[in-house]
Amino acid sequence: EYQLSAGENFYKYFVVQNDIRQIMTVVRLLIQGHPEKYLAALPPFFNSKTDIDLYELAKVRSYDDLLRALEHTDYKKILERYRDNYSEDGMFILIENELNKYRFSFLIKSVKLSKDHRKKKEIYEIINYRLDMYTLTRAYRLLNLGSPNKMFIRDFTVKGCTNFSEKDMQAISDAKSATEIVKLIPNTYYKKDFSNIDFKYIENATTEMLIRRLLKGFRYYTNPTAVMLCYLFLAENEVRNIIHIVEAIKYNIPTEKAKSVLIGTES
Structure with a gap:
């Protein structure tokens, strides 16, 4: 029973991690004034794994829309605090930090099982x-x-x-x-x-x-x-590392310079 419950919770941690990535992508696009671009970044395969409807996130055009899309989730409770100032300087990193604290706290709760x-x-x-x-x-x-x-x-x-x-x-x-x-x-x-x-x-x-x-x-x-x-x-x-390599090829970055940003490749 422990193996099943613990394993399931650790699996959910990675769902939470990706939820936060999707939410922060939407917040960033809202700040930039281009929320409609989220549809191109949406990972369709993930929609069946999460309790969030990613296609509802793709319809978001305002911060209030985002809160409605996250109704009945813990994420909404966190984001509500930034309703009036989410686009101000420094707020993005604050929101990201709050969500990441939630993510790590979720992981710790899983460990305690x-x-x-x-x-x-x-x-x-x-x-x-x-x-x-x-x-x-x-x-x-x-x-x-x-x-x-x-x-x-x-x-x-x-x-x-x-x-x-x-x-x-x-x-x-x-x-x-x-x-x-x-x-x-x-x-x-x-x-x-x-x-x-x-x-x-x-x-x-x-x-x-x-x-x-x-x-x-x-x-x-x-x-x-x-x-x-x-x-x-x-x-x-x-x-x-793969993303860095692809970008290096795309932008014709010299091999040695591209290698300098790769991490853990010598191990």
């Missing part, structure tokens, strides 16, 4: 690592855009799911620039992992660190669910 505390530890290792890399990337980006308040940066985290100490989080919150974020990493749990990468930019660094941890977990974890999560997260990275 397990009765095997030893095996749960492996899953939490993956989640904590992924969340911390997300926090670093978001904090870096926001500091590049301006100077967000401390609670704004802290709001990226999901309570109890981090390898950062309270001191680390305080330092990240107090950072005055994106450069300070990079300088803080060697003083955290991620010191060794960070020292093993060639830092180019934050997304590259955090993704490279995460991929290396996932590869290790994929090879050595004993919990089937943890191995599955590693595999799926690694597969996502492979898809990103």
